[in-house]
Amino acid sequence: MPLSELVQYVVTGLLVGGVYALMSIGLALIFGVMRVVNFAQGDFMMLGMYVTYFLATGYGVDPLAGALLIVPPFFVLGVLVHRVLLARVTGGGDPQREMDAQLILTLGLSLIITNATTMILSPMPRGIQTAYATRAFVVGPILMNQARSYAFLMAVLLALLVYGFLTRTDLGKALRAAADEPEAAEYQGISVRAMHGLAFGIGIALVAAAGGLLATYHPIEPTVAVNFIVLMFVAVVLGGLGSIPGAFAGGLLIGLVQSLTLLVVPFQLQNVGVFVAFLLVLYLRPHGLLGQRLRAV
Amino acid sequence: MADRRTTSSLRRLVPVAVVVLVGFVLAGVLQERYHQRILTLVLVWATMGLAWNVISGYAGQISFGHQAFFGIGAYATVLLTVHAGLTPWVGMWVGVAVAVLAAVLIGVPTFRLAGIYFALATLAYPLILRIVMDFLGYQELAIPMVRDHPARHMQFADPRAYTVLCLAVFAGTLGLSDWLESSRLGYSLRALKENEQAAEATGVDTFRSKMLAYMLSAAPAALIGAVYAYAVLFVVTPDAVFGVLVIVQTLVVCLVGGAGSKWGPPIGAALMVPISETLDATLGDRFPGIQGVVYGAALVLIMLCAPEWLYWRIRGMVMARRGERTEPAVVSGPSPARVPSGAVSRGDAPAGALLEVRGVSKAFLGLHALEDVSFVVKRGEILGIIGPNGAGKTTLFNVLNGFLIPQRGEVRYKGERVSGLPPHAICRRGVGRTFQVVRTFPHLSVLENVMVGAFVRAPAPPAARAGALEALAFVGLRHRAGATAGGLTTLELRLMELARCLATGPDLVLLDEPLAGLSRDGVNVLVRLVRILREGGVTVVIIEHTMQAVVRLVDRLVVLDHGRRIAEGAPDEVIRDPAVIEAYLGKRWLRYAEDRRA
Numbered sequence: 001m002p003l004s005e006l007v008q009y010v011v012t013g014l015l016v017g018g019v020y021a022l023m024s025i026g027l028a029l030i031f032g033v034m035r036v037v038n039f040a041q042g043d044f045m046m047l048g049m050y051v052t053y054f055l056a057t058g059y060g061v062d063p064l065a066g067a068l069l070i071v072p073p074f075f076v077l078g079v080l081v082h083r084v085l086l087a088r089v090t091g092g093g094d095p096q097r098e099m100d101a102q103l104i105l106t107l108g109l110s111l112i113i114t115n116a117t118t119m120i121l122s123p124m125p126r127g128i129q130t131a132y133a134t135r136a137f138v139v140g141p142i143l144m145n146q147a148r149s150y151a152f153l154m155a156v157l158l159a160l161l162v163y164g165f166l167t168r169t170d171l172g173k174a175l176r177a178a179a180d181e182p183e184a185a186e187y188q189g190i191s192v193r194a195m196h197g198l199a200f201g202i203g204i205a206l207v208a209a210a211g212g213l214l215a216t217y218h219p220i221e222p223t224v225a226v227n228f229i230v231l232m233f234v235a236v237v238l239g240g241l242g243s244i245p246g247a248f249a250g251g252l253l254i255g256l257v258q259s260l261t262l263l264v265v266p267f268q269l270q271n272v273g274v275f276v277a278f279l280l281v282l283y284l285r286p287h288g289l290l291g292q293r294l295r296a297v
Numbered sequence: 298m299a300d301r302r303t304t305s306s307l308r309r310l311v312p313v314a315v316v317v318l319v320g321f322v323l324a325g326v327l328q329e330r331y332h333q334r335i336l337t338l339v340l341v342w343a344t345m346g347l348a349w350n351v352i353s354g355y356a357g358q359i360s361f362g363h364q365a366f367f368g369i370g371a372y373a374t375v376l377l378t379v380h381a382g383l384t385p386w387v388g389m390w391v392g393v394a395v396a397v398l399a400a401v402l403i404g405v406p407t408f409r410l411a412g413i414y415f416a417l418a419t420l421a422y423p424l425i426l427r428i429v430m431d432f433l434g435y436q437e438l439a440i441p442m443v444r445d446h447p448a449r450h451m452q453f454a455d456p457r458a459y460t461v462l463c464l465a466v467f468a469g470t471l472g473l474s475d476w477l478e479s480s481r482l483g484y485s486l487r488a489l490k491e492n493e494q495a496a497e498a499t500g501v502d503t504f505r506s507k508m509l510a511y512m513l514s515a516a517p518a519a520l521i522g523a524v525y526a527y528a529v530l531f532v533v534t535p536d537a538v539f540g541v542l543v544i545v546q547t548l549v550v551c552l553v554g555g556a557g558s559k560w561g562p563p564i565g566a567a568l569m570v571p572i573s574e575t576l577d578a579t580l581g582d583r584f585p586g587i588q589g590v591v592y593g594a595a596l597v598l599i600m601l602c603a604p605e606w607l608y609w610r611i612r613g614m615v616m617a618r619r620g621e622r623t624e625p626a627v628v629s630g631p632s633p634a635r636v637p638s639g640a641v642s643r644g645d646a647p648a649g650a651l652l653e654v655r656g657v658s659k660a661f662l663g664l665h666a667l668e669d670v671s672f673v674v675k676r677g678e679i680l681g682i683i684g685p686n687g688a689g690k691t692t693l694f695n696v697l698n699g700f701l702i703p704q705r706g707e708v709r710y711k712g713e714r715v716s717g718l719p720p721h722a723i724c725r726r727g728v729g730r731t732f733q734v735v736r737t738f739p740h741l742s743v744l745e746n747v748m749v750g751a752f753v754r755a756p757a758p759p760a761a762r763a764g765a766l767e768a769l770a771f772v773g774l775r776h777r778a779g780a781t782a783g784g785l786t787t788l789e790l791r792l793m794e795l796a797r798c799l800a801t802g803p804d805l806v807l808l809d810e811p812l813a814g815l816s817r818d819g820v821n822v823l824v825r826l827v828r829i830l831r832e833g834g835v836t837v838v839i840i841e842h843t844m845q846a847v848v849r850l851v852d853r854l855v856v857l858d859h860g861r862r863i864a865e866g867a868p869d870e871v872i873r874d875p876a877v878i879e880a881y882l883g884k885r886w887l888r889y890a891e892d893r894r895a
Contacts, residue, residue: 037413037416037417085597085601088601089600089601099413100359101600103359103416104548104552104596104599104600105596105597105600105601107545107548107593107596108592108593108594108595108596108597108600109593109597110593111545111589111590111592111593111596112589112590112593112594112597113593114586114589115586115587115588115589115590115593116586116590117586118585118586118589119584119585119586119587119590123585222586226541230420230421230424233417233420237414237417241413241414266432268428268431268432269428269429269432271424271428272425272428272429275421275424275425276425278418278421279406279418279421282407282410282414282417282418283406283409283410
């Protein structure tokens, strides 16, 4: 195989992986701070796609701008969902049962969102027409789809913003403190409950934005969540549950694996490569490629 | 309590028989095809729920991929019919065998993962199977119609036949669950669900127990999957058997009804399946996702309002009405009775040394928790291990009972090298231990906690029960046998943990700070018990942080500091040893003490 073809696959994989990375850091942030595995993460992404779609078709908002516009409302939505649902099953009981309760709660939420969307908006797939979706940047022999390139750039930008927020600002540090040592953080005057709400809000806003970016080149339908939630889980586990840079790397890696899998197997088996990689990492490095050992197993 | 138990195994089967009978009568009475269909579906999901309940309810290993086995059963049976002309009556057992084999292949690597990792890993398997089935071209696998002797190919004109078939599989699974709940494996699973490390230390082979449970839960899932293909689907698709809705329906019936009990899934299925089917039939055309919304809402509401789930809530209310005996927490003190019969010296080691620790070292990321520690525990003695905070005392116990493997050196028990063996194997060889912070199985009763230990010497439940009661009587906790472990006082917890450890029939017990947090009376009770134990021939190694209590009790002391053994000998000598005083009080105090002596 010519080298340029291989490079083409790598570039395509990385471009797709950028958006995976953005959605995965949302999930990783929620897990890292709250120890909640959010099954409904993919559904919030799907909602982000739909809102971006309606902004584009109803008000002529460019989906790339739409993806940014929906960040504040989805943040509020996330905070609300945390307050109304998740906060009620958090705290008190023993950690294992709490985790099971949260898993099942978010699974129920996911079912409601997917199916209610199907009921209200019909299962018919939709798409956003943009000029750049069908164009490509040409760099030597390499083609880079413009929609994917823009989406990639914005995903990286948003991810850097979040990383800066977590490492540079006082609020970000408080958030990390609440994640590492909830009890000690509480003694320092940090409300762990509020930090959980903040983390959930940011996590939901990020995945919705990723959905908006994805909508520039991916069909929009109510069941789109199922495929992506699994990819996000894989990315987050690859990166070590809860690690933000790890999840980002994991997302990029999944894009790469998906793309390179196509070199050896037919298109339908694309995701088998991802799952096999996932299982291999789980067995060989159960704490992820970059992750540390969890405190409570 | 004991005589109630003898007839209970038969009496417990009565409700099982009643439920199956009701199902049978319903199958005969219901005339409409639609009602038969609902009954069939109730039985299918009740069975699937019971199957899931074995691994996730009893053993607490949440599996999000149980539809893998359901689908394997369905696909294997139908593929064998299509390609080999094999009747499904045989094919479904092949499906079961394949599913059990798959459970082994999945379980061996996946059970190395704990908790959340296990749940996430199980997500991948049905997805892979689904994609592979799609790829192999089995998107729609129709069951071929047979005209001659259709019954031989599991094809019936009368829908009642299918209902009875499902009822048979359901009855078998209910019987399996019933047996499991009172068997040794059942106790092991519930124990490891509550606290895996404590279960290991109490002689439970947790890996083997989980594997067995996984295989036992794969088999009925495959069987009902095969029957489902013939009774309901007629055309098998990857989505119908490997899809998300399969695991969702399973979860819903289990969680609504109550996981961890054989009655939960049938209750949940009897409630949820008719509701969702009726909704689907009346509103499904106009609102295509109504079933999913209802299931999702059920999950959310259950978690918010009754996370302990229906069966357990009803049971709790019934128990409350009966007025569960709650006796005051009076500790009667150790009975004059002899040491539990399990705990007597067996075997013939070289006279004197029961346990030899030779040059053991253990470091964590460069921090030397233990460095070249050697000492001998003599048969029949009480050996104290003392040392300041962080001296490596608990790490030493973790090496002795197999939680940790030393990097250098070895541990020999009765002349046999035990370092490197898993904790349950060391426990079964006769080394019992308790923990610095008591580790109970909080949702089990005191008796059941101790029974988990008693199973090491008595595999049959009645014998284990007798052994557990004996151990409870020894520590003076027999009157609390029926209480839930979560509600005990600190002293009662320590005594229960000691009883659980003694029930395993140890020759050597390792007690990790058994006096911590106890009142003076409590300390006296425990000290007296340890003395009686020794008189009964049990060797005791006891970690203590505070010196006073231990100096009176022990025959010899080993002193650890910064992972090294700095002194060993009779208590009087050791506490005058300058190295020991320095370790505890620092150099300046040592100088002060020496000045005064001089």
